[in-house]
Amino acid sequence: MVANAALRLRIAERRMTKAELAREVNAEVKTLTGKLGTVSERTVHNWLTGQTRWPPAKIRLALTAVFDCPSEELGFVPTGRAQSSATEEDVKRRDFIAAAGGTTVAALTGAAAGPRRIGISDVQHLQARFAEVVASDHRHGGRLSIETRAGQLADEALALQERSTATQRIRAQLYASAASFMSSAMWAAIDGRRFAAALQYHQKAASLAAMSGDSSIQFRIWSHAGSLYRHLGRPGDALAANDVARNLPIARRDPLFASLGHARHAAIHGLTGDTNAVRRSLGHAQEALDRADSGVSRPLWITAFYDQAELGSLALAAYLSAGSWEEAEAHAHRCMALRRGAMQRSHAITTVRLAHAQLGRGDLEPAVATAMSVPAEVSAHPRVTGMLNAFDTKLGDLADGSNLARTWAEYAHNSRRTTA
Known part of the structure; x- marks a missing residue:
């Protein structure tokens, strides 16, 4: 039995106790599976002494999220069957699905019984999982565990599509669900500054959204792409991506989507230092927001975050990038006064x-x-x-x-x- 020196060093660097690490891992397990983990101080002791050389998959994912590095870099070594498996990503995908209980592909598809017909209740189940991902993003944001979970749920939606029979309308909604999850994985990667991963998620999400025919999720994905290129310091690509979002039918039909498109355009213009373009885009954004009917039914992802405070936040980002300090400060104060407490x-x-x-x-x-x-x-x-x-x-x-x-x-x- 060989002690795990790598994990001990990581814990020492973060000045964590065994109890603190156990609590963080259990919290990440809850983010991944919806249920609080059962890791104890004794569990951590077994990791450190080498009694446990390769924890279960959901624990490895949680540890990866806590320390932001792969399990192998934490001193864990695959043994037996785990060592001979194809790749770590395959292990993560298979074991995550097994660990997620009621949200597994098998539970939804009834794989053992062969193909079955799926309907609106299956779509609603996926939409409930999407709501959980959105809520988790608002609480934590940028975590690798959110990115991983969203990606796995996208795979789940696609597996359901492939192993079942359904009407064309239901299939379109399944593609939209998969695209929604993939867009959340993309945003978690952007928020966590994992830009290479975000670019890969965008390609997958855009393809799925196109197959769904749902312009609202297409808007989210291309609007995210505009934000991604803005964070990468590529205003030309950012404007082009955001223009795709702004020209979609949903943005022409619903003023709330139009407002978000204009506000994000303003933030991109800030990178170029064009304060006139910033003011013009913000004016369009405010006018559209004022016209938006709060009684209209809209996707959860936009109603959960976009409001007057978020418009102020994007105005702040725009003026800050442009070096207009006084206007940036004024928008910051307005945004902080309006911001929802949970965010x-x-x-x-x-x-x-x-x-x-x-x-x-x-x-x-x-x-x-x-x-x-x-x-x-x-x-x-x-x-x-x-x-x-x-x-x-x-x-x-x-x-x-x-x-x-x-x-x-x-x-x-x-x-x-x-x-x-």
Whole structure:
């Protein structure tokens, strides 16, 4: 029996206790399967001593999400049958489906009994799982476990399509469900700064959405693509992708979709420094939002996040990118006043953007106070971390060696130790 030195080192680097690691793994298992995990301190002890060399698949996925690295890098070694299996990705896919209980392909398709006819209840089951993915994204955002789960559920929807008989309408809805899951995997990858994976998800999602004929999910996917290229610093590609979304029938028919399309266009224009284009797009976005009928039935994914606060957030991003500090700060305050309480990650992103705007205006002391107000539990989110690191660099350029810079440096150091 060989002790797991790699895992012990990872735990030491993060200053975690066995109980803390157990709690985090159990939480990730719940994100993956819908049920809280049963990992205990004794379980962690067995990992560290080498008594357990290759945990079950859902535990490996949870550990991967906690430490953001593959199981092998945590010192775990496949044994026996696991070692001879095709690939780790195949193991993850098979074991995840087995671990997900009531959402398995077998449970939905009745594979042992041969093909069966599927109907609207099967589609509704998948839509309920999609609602869970959207809710998990709002709570956590960017986690590898969300990306993995969404990708697996897309596979589940496609397997249901292949192993069953259905009407053309139901098949179209199954493709739309698969595209929805794939778009959530894409967004989780974007939010977690895993851009190469996001590009791959986009290709798959766009193909599935085209086969579904559902312009609302096509809008989501191409709008996400615009955001992806914006984060990659490619405004030309971002504008082109967002134009695909804006020209879809749903955007012409529903002012809420039109508003989101214009708002994201404004954020992209911010990268080019074209403040006139930013103002023009934001004006169109506000006008469309004012016309949107709140009584209209719409997909969950857009009603769950897009409102006046999110329009303000995109306006803030646009003006911040364009270097219009005063307008950026004004939109930040409006957005924070309107933001829904449950969206902690979004609130944190707005807070850091406000700090950047204050820094741009030369208000260094308020900027540092704003940045220090970001909750520690949210500051570890990849987007928030990157924005705080950029804030650190800008503050160093403006006030290197000052008492204010030292205060921030000490706070940032202690904060990283707390969340590590």
